[in-house]
Amino acid sequence: MDNLSLTCLAGTWTAVLGPSGSDKSTLPHCAAGLDKITSGRALPADRDITDASDTVLTELRRRVIGRVFQSLNLIGPLTAEQNVAFPSKMARVRVSRAQVRQALTDVGLGDRAMHKPREMAGGQQQRVAIARAMISRLSALFADEPTGALDSTSAKIVLELLRRLVWEAGQSIVMVTHDPAVAASADTVVFLSDGHLVDRLDRPTTSLVAERLARWGC
Structure with a gap:
C-alpha cells in the first residue's frame, strides 16, 4: 500500500x-493487526x-477487533x-449457554449447536x-471475501447477517x-489500484459498482 488513507x-x-x-486483502490484515505496517498509523x-505488542494485539482481537475470513479459524474438535x-x-x-444458543438460532443454526465444523x-x-x-460484541469486524466460497443462497444469508451486525x-x-x-450491500465502496485508493462510492448499487470496476480495469 502506498500513501493510502481511509477513514470508516x-x-x-x-x-x-x-x-x-x-492490496485489497492487505488492507484489512494491516488494519486488524495481522500484518505490521512499516509507516503510517493503524x-x-x-x-x-501501530506499535502494539503481540500481547496487546491478542487482547484487542478478543475484545475489540473481529475477523471473518474465508479461512474461518473455527476450531475443528x-x-x-x-x-x-x-x-x-x-x-x-x-x-451463558442460552446466549450462545440464541446467537446460533439468530443465524439459522439452532439445530446445529452440537455439530463440529x-x-x-x-x-x-x-x-x-x-x-x-x-x-463477542466487537467494535470492528474485518471480513475478507466472506461469501467467496458460498452458493448464492448462503451468500445472501451471510450478507443479511452482516447488515444486522451494523444496524x-x-x-x-x-x-x-x-x-x-456483494459490495452493493455496503454503505460505502472504496476502490484500490496498485496499493492506492483511487475511488469511492457512497450508496452503491450493483450497476454503479460494476461501472467503476470497469473504469479502473478491475
Missing part, C-alpha cells in the same frame, strides 16, 4: 474492491495498534456452540463465524470482495 465511520459497512495485486476502533463461546471465554467475558457445509461454517462475532449491534465492518452485487 463507526457503525457503517465499507466494502473494498480492486484487481488482483491491488487505528481500528480508535485504538492505535469443538462444536459450533463451543466455537461461538470460545473467544468470550478467552477474553474472560461471561456468556467438518459436519457442516461451508455456508453453515461461515454463519458460525458470524454468530461468534455477534456474541442492530452498531458494529463497523470493512469487507473485501470482488463481487459488485
Whole structure:
C-alpha cells in the first residue's frame, strides 16, 4: 500500500474492491493487526495498534477487533456452540449457554449447536463465524471475501447477517470482495489500484459498482 488513507465511520459497512495485486486483502490484515505496517498509523476502533505488542494485539482481537475470513479459524474438535463461546471465554467475558444458543438460532443454526465444523457445509461454517462475532460484541469486524466460497443462497444469508451486525449491534465492518452485487450491500465502496485508493462510492448499487470496476480495469 502506498500513501493510502481511509477513514470508516463507526457503525457503517465499507466494502473494498480492486484487481488482483491491488492490496485489497492487505488492507484489512494491516488494519486488524495481522500484518505490521512499516509507516503510517493503524487505528481500528480508535485504538492505535501501530506499535502494539503481540500481547496487546491478542487482547484487542478478543475484545475489540473481529475477523471473518474465508479461512474461518473455527476450531475443528469443538462444536459450533463451543466455537461461538470460545473467544468470550478467552477474553474472560461471561456468556451463558442460552446466549450462545440464541446467537446460533439468530443465524439459522439452532439445530446445529452440537455439530463440529467438518459436519457442516461451508455456508453453515461461515454463519458460525458470524454468530461468534455477534456474541463477542466487537467494535470492528474485518471480513475478507466472506461469501467467496458460498452458493448464492448462503451468500445472501451471510450478507443479511452482516447488515444486522451494523444496524442492530452498531458494529463497523470493512469487507473485501470482488463481487459488485456483494459490495452493493455496503454503505460505502472504496476502490484500490496498485496499493492506492483511487475511488469511492457512497450508496452503491450493483450497476454503479460494476461501472467503476470497469473504469479502473478491475
